[in-house]
Amino acid sequence: xxxxxxxxxxxxxxxxxxxxxxxxxxxxxxxxxxxxxxxxxxxxxxxxxxxxxxxxxxxxxxxxxxxxxxxxxxxxxxxxxxxxxxxxxxxxxxxxxxxxxxxxxxxxxxxxxxxxxxxxxxxxxxxxxxxxxxxxxxxxxxxxxxxxxxxxxxxxxxxxxxxxxxxxxxxxxxxxxxxxxxxxxxxxxxxxxxxxxxxxxxxxxxxxxxxxxxxxxxxxxxxxxxxxxxxxxxxxxxxxxxxxxxxxxxxxxxxxxxxxxxxxxxxxxxxxxxxxxxxxxxxxxxxxxxxxxxxxxxxxxxxxxxxxxxxxxxxx
Amino acid sequence: xxxxxxxxxxxxxxxxxxxxxxxxxxxxxxxxxxxxxxxxxxxxxxxxxxxxxxxxxxxxxxxxxxxxxxxxxxxxxxxxxxxxxxxxxxxxxxxxxxxxxxxxxxxxxxxxxxxxxxxxxxxxxxxxxxxxxxxxxxxxxxxxxxxxxxxxxxxxxxxxxxxxxxxxxxxxxxxxxxxxxxxxxxxxxxxxxxxxxxxxxxxxxxxxxxxxxxxxxxxxxxxxxxxxxxxxxxxxxxxxxxxxxxxxxxxxxxxxxxxxxxxxxxxxxxxxxxxxxxxxxxxxxxxxxxxxxxxxxxxxxxxxxxxxxxxxxxxxxxxxxxxxxxxxxxxxxxxxxxxxxxxxxxxx
Numbered sequence: 001x002x003x004x005x006x007x008x009x010x011x012x013x014x015x016x017x018x019x020x021x022x023x024x025x026x027x028x029x030x031x032x033x034x035x036x037x038x039x040x041x042x043x044x045x046x047x048x049x050x051x052x053x054x055x056x057x058x059x060x061x062x063x064x065x066x067x068x069x070x071x072x073x074x075x076x077x078x079x080x081x082x083x084x085x086x087x088x089x090x091x092x093x094x095x096x097x098x099x100x101x102x103x104x105x106x107x108x109x110x111x112x113x114x115x116x117x118x119x120x121x122x123x124x125x126x127x128x129x130x131x132x133x134x135x136x137x138x139x140x141x142x143x144x145x146x147x148x149x150x151x152x153x154x155x156x157x158x159x160x161x162x163x164x165x166x167x168x169x170x171x172x173x174x175x176x177x178x179x180x181x182x183x184x185x186x187x188x189x190x191x192x193x194x195x196x197x198x199x200x201x202x203x204x205x206x207x208x209x210x211x212x213x214x215x216x217x218x219x220x221x222x223x224x225x226x227x228x229x230x231x232x233x234x235x236x237x238x239x240x241x242x243x244x245x246x247x248x249x250x251x252x253x254x255x256x257x258x259x260x261x262x263x264x265x266x267x268x269x270x271x272x273x274x275x276x277x278x279x280x281x282x283x284x285x286x287x288x289x290x291x292x293x294x295x296x297x298x299x300x301x302x303x304x305x306x307x308x309x310x311x312x313x314x315x316x
Numbered sequence: 317x318x319x320x321x322x323x324x325x326x327x328x329x330x331x332x333x334x335x336x337x338x339x340x341x342x343x344x345x346x347x348x349x350x351x352x353x354x355x356x357x358x359x360x361x362x363x364x365x366x367x368x369x370x371x372x373x374x375x376x377x378x379x380x381x382x383x384x385x386x387x388x389x390x391x392x393x394x395x396x397x398x399x400x401x402x403x404x405x406x407x408x409x410x411x412x413x414x415x416x417x418x419x420x421x422x423x424x425x426x427x428x429x430x431x432x433x434x435x436x437x438x439x440x441x442x443x444x445x446x447x448x449x450x451x452x453x454x455x456x457x458x459x460x461x462x463x464x465x466x467x468x469x470x471x472x473x474x475x476x477x478x479x480x481x482x483x484x485x486x487x488x489x490x491x492x493x494x495x496x497x498x499x500x501x502x503x504x505x506x507x508x509x510x511x512x513x514x515x516x517x518x519x520x521x522x523x524x525x526x527x528x529x530x531x532x533x534x535x536x537x538x539x540x541x542x543x544x545x546x547x548x549x550x551x552x553x554x555x556x557x558x559x560x561x562x563x564x565x566x567x568x569x570x571x572x573x574x575x576x577x578x579x580x581x582x583x584x585x586x587x588x589x590x591x592x593x594x595x596x597x598x599x600x601x602x603x604x605x606x607x608x609x610x611x612x613x614x615x616x617x618x619x620x621x622x623x624x625x626x627x628x629x630x631x632x633x634x635x636x637x638x639x640x641x642x643x644x645x646x647x648x649x650x651x652x653x654x655x656x657x658x659x660x661x662x663x664x
Binding site (some may be wrong): 018025026027030031032033034035037053057058063064065066116120122123124139207209210211212213215216217224225230232238239240241242266269270272273274 | 346347348364365367368377378455456457458459552553556557559560561562563565566567575577579588590591593596597598601607611613643644645647648649650651
């Protein structure tokens with residue numbers, strides 16, 4: 001992390017109860033969300049090419065350690081993650097003045113799982129990032145790769161490299177240079193026949209263990225105990241884990257995210273059984289984009305078309 | 317004297333076992349290594365760690381306990397009887413090539429489901445029908461810490477057979493009579509012997525692959541340490557990022573909490589036992605609406621304290637095998653080792 005960023009975070013700390021940033025993960029090329037309360041802890045903060053977690057998940061007050069009513073929290077947000085804050089503000093989940101946001105420009109994050117197959121990413125002994133080359137030593141095998149080949153899918157399609165809503169911006173803003181479309185993966189799915197799509201999703205849902213990590217890591221899912229996928233009376237979903245109940249779980253969730261998903265892809269990243277579960281809300285997003293030109297969390301103050309009403313809709 | 321089975325003869329053994337057993341073996345599927353039913357045409361993978369533990373073989377995520385049906389008496393419609401139908405068929409299974417930490421996991425939950433005080437018939441049936449061929453671990457992962465909790469990468473108490481990689485094959489040590497029954501004589505008679513000291517040497521080498529900066533014993537002091545830390549503000553700090561999902565519990569080889577539900581449709585239904593997770597807020601929600609563990613720090617504290625304190629008090633064992641899955645898969649990057657190291661004083 002640059003000295004400037006560290007100094008700024010230390011400067012903000014007296015104003016906030018805690019500041020959320022990134023700290024060391026289980027190895028040198030993984031980070032983890034870090035909550036700090038004291039200035040000396042700033043030294044443990046990281047800002048590098050491995051800061052994938054969307055810290056906006058901690059913006060809804062019910063999803064983070066409580067603070068007193070007159071206190072605020074600080075956090076660092078990437079461009080994609082900041083869309084969640086815009087959406088949450090629009091939904092009235094958090095008050096703007098309760099957040100102190102540090103804006104940054106993000107060069108794209110590295111997905112080390114893309115190295116799997118070449119090396120065992122669970123047995124990393126050494127890793128070095130030098131300019132555009134990531135060299136990783138794992139279990140006696142070494143691999144060097146161009147980081148442009150290791151970027152997360154969402155980073156390749158990044159339209160918002162700069163934080164969209166912030167209290168202060170550190171560093172220079174960059175311009176977006178998407179190398180593919182954000183809806184490309186959805187378009188590929190749409191090309192399948194209905195039967196093929198059904199088979200595709202049934203295979204994916206058959207693996208789901210319903211750990212609910214996709215839901216809990218989602219910054220827009222904040223219903224907690226009141227989530228209808230959790231309530232036992234009335235019971236909307238079945239407790240048992242099988243393809244059909246899993247499908248029900250994920251489809252309900254996708255509908256609840258329609259026009260609200262901010263495309264951070266965290267649900268798919270955390271899935272312990274590799275289900276590309278972000279494709280479901282993304283499909284809903286594509287529909288909303290095609291019909292209403294709507295992209296959740298991109299314009300502060302605007303209302304989602306599904307929460308608004310016009311006498312005449314142009315495209316309906 | 318142990319036999320040495322070369323890599324290329326493993327398939328013959330597995331094919332032989334598959335004639336009489338359901339053989340479950342690690343294999344690659346959908347971009348991960350999973351323990352799944354052996355099929356002759358599919359490659360097995362004894363190099364990688366399976367995404368989840370083998371506990372599903374004795375404690376499935378969804379267990380159908382019985383089916384029920386209400387029947388009305390035609391002559392006396394007020395009288396309704398219930399017919400129950402249990403599912404008794406538990407196939408004979410072999411868990412083949414599972415690591416010592418997974419064997420330890422099965423041993424630990426056996427203490428809960430099949431101990432002096434309580435015997436769970438569903439678990440017992442599955443455990444008795446399961447034979448374990450463990451494979452000594454050669455490649456600890458970044459998140460591994462079995463030696464810290466008293467385990468070993470190369471010994472697997474509770475297994476029926478232990479395989480130890482030696483050269484281009486595996487030394488086969490038969491540990492129990494159940495294990496002996498898995499040895500096809502016509503195949504093994506043709507195999508070469510391997511010297512016991514050579515096996516011992518290979519195991520010692522593997523044991524050194526995973527340095528243990530501290531060793532936690534299932535002692536009263538360990539149990540006390542966490543009780544003392546019950547009100548520590550450290551829990552808030554360490555678990556601030558926790559998202560209350562169920563990955564750590566579901567992936568854990570020793571987590572064994574469940575809920576029982578009836579799925580009813582008309583007059584018929586099924587009673588099922590499904591995994592639950594103490595990380596879910598609903599787990600402790602009481603009928604009154606009160607929740608004694610409302611904060612995620614309280615839930616996380618429970619999970620750690622259960623493994624490192626309550627299980628010592630109740631069962632004289634540590635409830636953690638050090639497999640590291642909760643660390644590796646945590647969406648918030650929470651490292652259980654850091655918490656445990658902080659709260660439990662180093663024992664000599």
